[in-house]
Amino acid sequence: MIQLQDIEKVYRTKTIETVALNRVNLHVERGEFVSIMGPSGCGKSTLLNIMGLLDEPTSGVVSIDGQPVKTHSDKQLAKLRNEKIGFVFQSYHLIHDLSVVDNVELPLLYRNISGGERRKRALAALEKVGLSTRTRHFPSQLSGGQRQRVAIARALAGAPEIILADEPTGNLDSVMGEEIMEILLRLNREEGTTIVMVTHDEHMAHKTNRLIRFFDGQQVADSLVLEAQI
């Protein structure tokens, strides 16, 4: 599904050079629920952004469905992001000026879909995250957990094959976190959506079926989570 080969990411500022990712090789298979763990600053977000085509690696090859994306134009990348990938960010990143349902419609906006159909799919996505009663609210009128559920609904609305979630529960208390986790697990189980999630929470990580550990820009472990460990 998504394949990373020899990915390096180096940030250069005037004084220092930070190697955020050092020769990373990773292949995420269709239908997997992968969690990524590692200490702060080890390059998890960088990795996720590169997987999601939001950022370019300094060197290495990113392939989506076997197709290297290096030579893709801005427009082609936008289309890939739009159709294949859904993002969930730690700090939600909802658009304040839009209502909940308009936020959820966002990925559909960049497709050739009628307004009525967009609305229908957005409402269905909100239904899945249990927010059918809050569609006309604005993000500022919602709790953190509700906001993250809106963000997940937005990621779902376009029916992407893969969802990339960067610490989706990082800003939430454990009860809310559990709720979000349940939604993601159900998505993976029932709809076969591939999910890659960065988390600091061992407990959450152990609910997924593959755990990758990072340290200093390098992959140090990649293990299937055994049912018994849960």
Place this chain on the structure above:
Amino acid sequence: MLKNYFKIAWAVLQRRKFFTFISLFGISFTLMVLMVVTSLFDHVFGPQMPERGTDRLLFVNNLREEQGEGYSSSGPPSYYFLDRYVRRMQTPEKVSINSVFNPVNSYIHNKKLALDIKHTDQQFWEILDFHFLEGNPFGALEVKNASRVAVINQTTRKNYFGTGPALGQTIEVDQVKYRVIGVVEDVPVLRIQSYADVWVPITLKSQDFKDTGLRGGYFATIKARQAADIPKIKEEYARIIQQVSQLNPKEKKQVHSYPDTILESFARNFLGSGKEDKVGFLYTMLALAAFLFMLLPTINLVNINISRIMERASEIGVRKAFGASSNTIIGQFVVENVFLTLLGGLLGFLLSAGVLALINDSGIIIYAQLGLNLRVFAWGLFLCLVFGLISGVYPAFKMSRLHAVEALRGGSK
């Protein structure tokens, strides 16, 4: 898509009330000033009753004599000069000689009425396009006989006769009685070549005709057969002036006088010393002034827009993450800005209409009817769009280049 752009544009405008206010105020105020100025410019220089076919009209209203070192004087030419030389020109279709307007007093029911009177020939009425509300102009016969007849304007008619009949009645101006034979629409005072309250036959002032000096108190209005003849007329006029200069070689006199369009005559007499043609200079100045005037609000707008769009870096990041290409982002911001500027434009038009109505009502410019004409309207709309594009495209372009990650982080780079 477009509907959604509008939706978010509207939401953004509502949320950022201060920003919206500043932008809208800047746009509409600037536009308003521009519109009023254009309208004034139009009023002064554009084709307008009674000087409608301006592309075929030339005016002589100044003559400058220079003699030896330093001595020079200028003013309207004399009847003698115009009659002897200009009237006999070959290239024009028609030439009219008319006096400058003179202020006179008139009394009605013991009330003083200050009027401007102008003495004209019959050609004056043939060349110019006066709108007669009642009666007719005077013709060759009345001019030849120096009949005491008058054409008056609407306002004078109202002051004198109210709602009663005017034609055939007499008005007394400067202790002379005239019979009213026509009533015309008011002519704005800035049309100095045609303006007056009362027009009477030029022969009533025949005492002026004998003075053989070159300067006096008369204008000539020249009509060309077709617009293309204008240069020929100017050439012929130049030859005449050459000839007049050399009439008396001992005097070493230099004469300058030109048949000008309204704009040329303004530029020549107000910006120059009555010799050089300053139209190019006038246009340059006007363009420069307009440019400088617009520059500030535009820069301001670009600035506000940049910071406003920067604030929305995260939104841009999110949109990119969910499939907006750079071009889509530019499109969105351009639509937003064009929407904002058109809104400002609309307000500007309302404001301009209000201000023009105020100017008209206040009577600052006598008999002026400033209006939002179609040309000014089109200009305003065009300026609005230029505003919108300049102030929107650049920041949008800049922001759209941002990588999605950077934008999500807040566009700090």
